[in-house]
Amino acid sequence: MTWSGSSAAADLRRLDAATAHLEAPFAIVDMAAFRANAAAMVSRAAGKPIRLASKSVRCRYLIEHTLGMTGFRGILAFTLPEALWLSESGMCGDIVVAYPTADQPALARLAADPATAAAVTVMVDSPEHLDLIEKAVTGLADPRPIRVAIDIDAGYEALGGRFRAGARRSPIRTPAAATQLAKAILARPGLRLVGLMAYESQIAGVGDDPPGRPLYARAVRIMQRRSAGELAARRAAIVAAVRALTPLEFVNGGGTGSLAATAAEPAVTEIGAGSGLYHPTLFDSYRGFTGRPAAMFALPVVRRPGPGVVTALGGGYPASGPGTASRVPSPYLPAGLRLDREEGAGEVQTPLIGATADQLKIGDTVWFRHAKAGELCERFTELHLVDGDTVVATVPTYRGEGQAFA
Ligand SMILES: Cc1ncc(COP(=O)(O)O)c(C=O)c1O
Secondary structure, eight states: OOOOHHHHHHHHHHHHHHTTTSOSSEEEEEHHHHHHHHHHHHHHHTTSOEEEEGGGTOOHHHHHHHHTSTTEEEEEESSHHHHHHHHHTTSOSOEEEOSOOOOHHHHHHHHHOHHHHHHEEEEEOSHHHHHHHHHHHTTOSSOOOEEEEEEOOOOEEEGGGTEEESOOOOSOOSHHHHHHHHHHHHTOTTEEEEEEEEOOHHHHTSOSOOTTOHHHHHHHHHHHHHHHHHHHHHHHHHHHHHHTTSOOSEEEEOOGGGHHHHHTOTTOOEEEEOHHHHOOGGGTTOSSOOOOOOEEEEEEEEEEEETTEEEEEOOOOOOSSSOOGGGSOEEEESSSOEEOTTTOSOSSEEEEESGGGGGOOTTOEEEEEOSSSGGGGGTOSEEEEEETTEEEEEEEOTGGGTOOOO
């Protein structure tokens, strides 16, 4: 579904009405859009459960709310302290930490508590990780076995390795390398190998339909098609090789941008995804996923430098990544505003240019979308949940709960 201009204008009236009592800056989640996005994600996963990428939500209430929906199962956390926090709060008994940890006290905490050790799985990709875990639990009276999963490199390589697409993550790329690490894990009585994960960021995290860039779009599609074919065969071979050594509880793959394609691979048992729920601007240019903007932030207009320009308070919340223009927040509503190329979104003020600027008064609200999903929650202590034209709840973000994990 495309989000048409008239829907956006109706949204502006509705969101302004719902939040008229709030003083900007503030952040909201439009719950109707959030639910529609969740349903679209579940439908694309075609029966395979979605493990919720918590980094892309960063709000305990919304994580719990989503886990209550059919089609979502378990959390894909981003740090071990975060996983311990979520597990110890009793929210979820199935948490996989998607990135390796070197945090010795957190590993010791994990091994010391039977319930937490049964709920949390940590990611490894080298014998060094195994050594670190063993070192962390040395000296504990009765350490519980640590659940581990192997991270597999799902990147795409061509031209004998001279071309590479995809995040640089694990060194484990082949069935032989995975077998070797799996054997090393199985040889250590303090560890339990329970799963595999292979995240294809070059497909799930790269939009294949960027507006106004037909040649780039074509190159992305060719790369993604080749990568998907290569990965499906390699992932299946790796899964078969490791399953020949030990049963696995899960094989995790994919993300919001590849839900349907990854779910179609028989070797994959679950998809890790979350960004689609908030639908930030980086997810506007996918053929494989369409959704509605759900997370937004509102800034007040505080001055008018001249005709055709107003200035909003704050707004400089760039997203992580390569530092390109795609990572900058976008003015969303009212339509017809754009950032100043020279200033972008500023630390303390953001000029907005365009015909609409002259219709705005000082004190009016401008709505923005963030480029990425959960990072917005590092800028606000709470999210106002809007249903229809009412704020139905106000819930803390991770930051609002005093938690900053990465
Ligand atoms: C391991 C892993 N799985 C899945 C995802 C996809 O998450 P999302 O759908 O929130 O973009 C990511 C994102 O970076 C990831 O690192």
